[in-house]
Amino acid sequence: MKILILGADGKLGRMLVNDAISAGYSVATMTRQPFEDATVENIVGAPEKIDELKKAVNGVDMIISALGAKDPETLLKMAKNIASVAKEHNIPLIWSGGSGTLIDNQGKTLATDPNVVWDSPMYKMLKPAVFGAKLVLEYLPTVAGLKYVYVSPPIDLMLDRTKTTYKWEISDKALYNAQGQSICGYQTLAQAEIDLIKEFNQYENHRITLVETETL
Numbered sequence: 001m002k003i004l005i006l007g008a009d010g011k012l013g014r015m016l017v018n019d020a021i022s023a024g025y026s027v028a029t030m031t032r033q034p035f036e037d038a039t040v041e042n043i044v045g046a047p048e049k050i051d052e053l054k055k056a057v058n059g060v061d062m063i064i065s066a067l068g069a070k071d072p073e074t075l076l077k078m079a080k081n082i083a084s085v086a087k088e089h090n091i092p093l094i095w096s097g098g099s100g101t102l103i104d105n106q107g108k109t110l111a112t113d114p115n116v117v118w119d120s121p122m123y124k125m126l127k128p129a130v131f132g133a134k135l136v137l138e139y140l141p142t143v144a145g146l147k148y149v150y151v152s153p154p155i156d157l158m159l160d161r162t163k164t165t166y167k168w169e170i171s172d173k174a175l176y177n178a179q180g181q182s183i184c185g186y187q188t189l190a191q192a193e194i195d196l197i198k199e200f201n202q203y204e205n206h207r208i209t210l211v212e213t214e215t216l
Helices: 011-022 050-056 072-088 127-142 186-203
Strands: 002-006 026-031 041-044 062-065 093-096 148-152 156-158 166-170 183-185 206-212
Touching: 002 011, 011 026, 011 186, 026 050, 041 050, 050 072, 062 072, 062 186, 072 093, 072 127, 093 127, 093 186, 127 148, 148 186, 156 186, 166 186, 183 186, 186 206
Parallel strands: 002 026, 002 062, 026 041, 062 093, 093 148, 148 206, 156 183, 183 206
Antiparallel strands: 166 206
């Protein structure tokens, strides 16, 4: 089975590549600059250009997107291209999205919290990711015939947190573990998305979210 990983040169993307290879999948990547990994097939291109995407999906059985962008509109443009190509070629799509629209245990979402000052130093860097992911989440269900799963990480996604056990559910609400945390590490998220390949049909055309279940 051949997996195309978009955004493979990012933090999560590199972990996805490693976990996919470890799981025995054939891996292709599409990056703007050459991807220096001899174990994968690399296509140099940009997801904003639909003709380049069409070349990248040759022989592909699944697409996983870990893409980010500097602004929400660019991320949505990439999502529209990817969804179009995935639909045209009948390729299932796993979209690694954001947690800014998850409903927390206080009944709030980051994207709609009136107390968040988006131009403040704390939130300014998060703004493109939060609202770009929101646009993609709203767009994918409108594409008739597209097979997709949208994956939201927990509210707290930690770069250096150790890979651990997890649970996932179809939900617009954040999941919490026994310690009351909505949390996992990038490594756990990457492993979950690779595990999802085999479980795709069960969650097709839904949003899922996850949380680590083992205390560190």
